[in-house]
Amino acid sequence: MPLIIDQQNPGPFSRTDSAVANPGGPAITVGQSATPLFSAIDAMEFYLRPSSLFPSTTAMVQLRDGLVGSDGLGGLILAASGSVTLPAGSPEGFYRFEFPHRALTPLQTYVAELVVTEGGLDLGTNQDNPYAGGQSLSKGLPSFILAPTTDQVFREGVYAVSVPVPGAVLLGMLGLGFAGLRLRRVS
DSSP: OEEEEEEEEOOOOOOEEEEEOOOOOOOOOOEEEESSSSSEEEEEEEEEEOOOTTSSSEEEHHHHHHHEESOOOSSSSEOOEEEEEEEEOSSSEEEEEEEEEEEOOTOOEEEEEEEEESEEEEEEEEESOOOOTTEEEETTTTTSSSSSTOOEEEEEEEOOOOOOOOOHHHHHHHHHHHHHHHHHHHH
């Protein structure tokens, strides 16, 4: 389904950050803060390169309310995407994480936290600050350690919903009316 982009850092990326699962320990996560203009979100995409060191990588995204805590990843979880599994050998590129349609407050800061639950991957990042509405974050690292000009390569938005054209609705209603008249005459 087409995604209408609200906020993005389209890249290209200048370096990568790594995120790996930590079996038996706390998840190692990274995130990106963003300040959407839209009043809702349906999906978030990150530019990922699955690691060749693992047979597969599974990840999900948690949408958090604001920059909370020293690393910025402590806000209340507002929504969570389904898990996405990337088999070994998957190409690098944008991978989509879908949320249940979630209302947002425009111009408020939110955080998309990428949680790797199995395997590992690299995320495209850019240090040239192409996205001024947020910054890259990393679990356990104070947000000031990563330069405020570092961003994940990402995009977020809502799905395009097809709305019937008024003329098509009228034509459909006329067709049903004629069919009803025809049935009435036959009986």
